[in-house]
Amino acid sequence: MTQANTGTRFFFDVFDGSRFDHDEIGTVLASRDEVRVQSTTLLPALASDVLPDGNHRTFVVRVRDESGRYIFEATMVMSTGFLD
């Protein structure tokens, strides 16, 4: 897997409600703004990947920069349940 040549590497740690994944490889993005775009498109994609069971599930993406500092967090809560 080759990455884009220019940009900064960010690490996207993911908690999908049951499993915490520490991103050891990272993704090179052209700008810091891309961190938000990537995180907000990743969350619903994670939800459809794991097909949540149960009524409540929280998905969290926490993003580290190259120094290891957390710089961004996005959370999506899925609440489901029959109304009757």
Place this chain on the structure above:
Amino acid sequence: MAEEVNPLIRALEQYDVLSDEERDALRALPLRTRLLQKNEEIIREGDRPTHSCLLVAGFAARTQNLEDGKRQITNLHAPGDFVDLHSLLLKRMDHNVIAFSDCEVAFIPHGALRELIDRHNHLSRLLWVTTLVDAAIDRAWITCLGRRPAIDHLAHFICELFTRLKGRGLNDGNSILFGATQVELGDILGMSTVHVNRTIQDLRKLGLIDWEAGRVTIRDFDRLADRAGFDPAYLNQWVEPR
């Protein structure tokens, strides 16, 4: 004798036996070769090509660009594929074709292709098969884009690419050379870069693939195909009178 036609001969021989006369007719096609660098345009949307372009080495991609600068890669082509045989009949290109890696291509005048088709009905049918298989691949991609979860979709893409290349002897054991960036894979799979990255790690952790420095290695094809729901029948890679 044009060596550049050999990948096409190998591609057509996946579907049926060619006679010596047919092979000679293909080798006699007039062609002009060009070396292209990655990302160079081969054909642009709106063009009215007078030649069809045969991919001799490397990968080419069909792309459709969106108004907001995003793009979707709608198909990949391997050596031996005509990337725009349909321009012979459709005339006006409705999408772009770009060099996905450094490429060697051969341009063949439409007049010469028309003459070949007029003289050799069987070759004409085999060229038709190639466009039908392209359409079958498009159907498989649509189903993956629309319905398969990310990990199954990526698994399906890898199975398909490996099987297509293997059919032409372009694999290296269980590996293929495929130097795509994560952004490009995202454009193929309709996924964000980070999601692509994560999905590759998932397949790796399952022990199904390795993906290092432009080399994809399949650790267990049967399990990968099972994961993907991959049935190679749509690729039509068997010899039968056609």
